[in-house]
Amino acid sequence: MKEDLLKILKKIISGVASSEAEKIVDLLYNKKNVNEFLIAKKLGLTINQTRNILYKLADHGLVTFVRKKDKKKGGWYIYFWTLETGKSLVKFLEKTREDIERLKNELKTRQGERFYYCPGCEIEYAEEPALLNNFTCPECGEVLELKQPEQILNSLKNEIQKLEKIQEQLKQEVQTIHSKDEKVKEKRIKGEEEEKLKERKKKAKIRKKLKAEEEKKNPKKKVLKKNKKTPKKKKKR
Ligand SMILES: [Zn+2]
Incomplete structure (x- = not known):
């Protein structure tokens, strides 16, 4: 890969x-x-x-x-x-998509075209000159036969298939890179959140310690607070 x-x-x-x-x-x-x-x-x-x-x-x-x-x-x-691996691939993917589009259009046009040929002289004629000659060969007078340009059509079809394969491969690579980037991003966000949580816990611990020291110095405050809380509990019931 x-x-x-x-x-x-x-x-x-x-x-x-x-x-x-x-x-x-x-x-x-x-x-x-x-x-x-x-x-x-x-x-x-x-x-x-x-x-x-x-x-x-x-x-x-x-x-x-x-x-x-x-x-x-x-x-x-x-x-x-x-x-920039990801960007390069996306860019190439766009170009491949355009190439496929162009070839498909060409195939469509070619499929709509009619070609004529003289089996005796093995010369090909497009529709217009064939029509002008009443569908007879200007060289030998033989009646022209209708011919689909198989070779051109086949090579166009092959080219399209090849590009579609490349396109599929590119899509997968882009997808892989994208999900890798997402994982890195997720990991970073998670790391940041963990860091914040740690910081919060640390601050809480310091606050608790300060409070405990304060209460030790000033035990009256503790009593006062307890009294304040009691009526609240009663209200809830
Ligand atoms: Zn001929």
């Missing part, structure tokens, strides 16, 4: 940038904020070439960056890059 995912990501990256950019997937996958100098070194490119590729990818939302000032090198910025 991971190999498939990497393959898809590489296809996406090289589609937007160039084929040499696809190595970026191996360098950035499952990592965060990777130093651009390291990327350049691993790609065997200059820092400017590397940045050009990364900017292009960033324009499409496939990678994101944070930048930090490098105090040692006179305050230049160094960029740290992260591959």
Whole structure:
């Protein structure tokens, strides 16, 4: 599954940038904020070439960056890059959906078209020229036969099937990433709530302690409070 995912990501990256950019997937996958100098070194490119590729990818939302000032090198910025796997897949999924739509439309048009051919000369004619020649071959005079362009139709059908398979795979990957993100989010919220509860308990404990100390110092208050509570209980009954 991971190999498939990497393959898809590489296809996406090289589609937007160039084929040499696809190595970026191996360098950035499952990592965060990777130093651009390291990327350049691993790609065997200059820092400017590397940045050009990364900017292009960033324009499409496939990678994101944070930048930090490098105090040692006179305050230049160094960029740290992260591959946006989820966003890349969603983007590619959209493109695949569009391609399928386009091919299906083409198939529909093709299926509506009529082709004619001469069995003797093995020449194909579209509907209009065939009609103009009264459905006879202008070369030999033979009557033309109706022909469905099976080959074109079949290759279109195959292409659609292939893309639909990719689309299904992409949907699953996107779903997996989405549910993983959700889990991380849930865990974070749960952690925050637990932290709040802990804090509340701690504060309650301190309050209790302070109260106990107060009562020790001033026992009269305790008696007073007890008296106050008694009539309330009676009311309830
Ligand atoms: Zn002919």
